[in-house]
Amino acid sequence: MPSDSKLKTVIVTGGAGYIGSHVVYHLAKTRQYKVVSVDNGHNSQPESLTRVSQLAREEQASETKPADLSDEDWQETNNIVAKNADLTDGASIRSVFAEYGKGKIWGVIHVAAWKAVGESAEQPLTYYANNVGATIQLLQIMNEFDCKRLVYSSSATVYGIPPKVPIPETSPLGALSPYGKTKVMCETIIEDLCTAQQEWKALSLRYFNPAGAHPSGRIGEDPRGKPFNLLPILGQMAVGRIPPTLKVMGNDYPTVDGTCVRDYLHVMDLASGHVLALNKLAEERSAIFADKNKQFKAYNLGNGKGESVLQITAAMKKATGFDYKLEITPRRAGDVPALIADPTLAQEELGFKTSANLETMCADLWNWQSQNPNGYAAVNV
């Protein structure tokens, strides 16, 4: 990158994964950032970022270069650097920061984590090490290299069983699983750091249920092993990758049709929220921080409305034409009837709004899944 570059260098941890790759795409599209992804490939393939670079390059062909950007910077925005490094390995992460130098990484979007609720209950120590231990180490290294702006990927699971729905950010935190607790712990650690060191600024984004894929169908969700979330399960059923019977866990909840209701938002909308969060961190003294001595805040990123398991399945049937088989089973322990965001704070303070409806999410998911029935694997074998 030229020494007089106007681009801000941002590290995205977990940048090759589902949400990370869409975040990297959105950052590249702003033409304001030089993006460095740090991912160990635990749940991702390098092909995702190759495709993000291709998409950003192709789209750039029809854009006009801003007058204040040099030709080198203009090209550099598409040149996504993909580092294969494990966040639990301090030496590797330190060497990524050292390559750029002290004060040269403008900020970090910390997306990387393990996220399977059930697995976290079976392997709590590995989850705490990967999600909490690695985060502490990352924050220490950021401090060493004078990088003190952070956007953190949190989750609606921090709320546990909320006393009120839609859920505002002021709802008590009561995560039930070790996975959810890692998110609460990381938020607490980051908040404490922002209290202790006032030059730190951090925003925690509590995602509700991301779904869909880039509308081109070239990047999307490609979990290694069995998918755990409803929409990727329905996508993989429709291409015949997994058996076609969906287990609906409980149909006697106090909801529209008795099945659990969740707040789904398009992954493109979710990813765009990260750019808005970085914009806030770029402000000298942002009005979003009421306490000027602690520049930390958490925001819900959700749609503000809910869809039931049966409604989602019907929407996927419409998008795919696939006839899903349903098997009603007893309720699963720990599931709550409805989890819906109150998205007002992010709307008012970040300017966040969702634009895609359920139909678009399902159509985009199907566009990705039908073009890539085996995910990225086909090109990596």
Ligand SMILES: NC(=O)c1ccc[n+]([C@@H]2O[C@H](COP(=O)([O-])OP(=O)(O)OC[C@H]3O[C@@H](n4cnc5c(N)ncnc54)[C@H](O)[C@@H]3O)[C@@H](O)[C@H]2O)c1
């Ligand atoms: N997908 C969801 O439904 C959802 C909902 C709420 C919150 N989140 C959070 O969003 C983030 C991203 O989720 P996702 O769905 O994109 O998952 P993902 O598994 O697709 O992406 C996570 C990425 O992080 C990488 N990673 C994990 N541990 C790492 C380590 N130690 N070092 C380097 N890389 C590592 C993985 O290889 C993967 O590419 C996670 O923090 C997750 O907890 C996800």
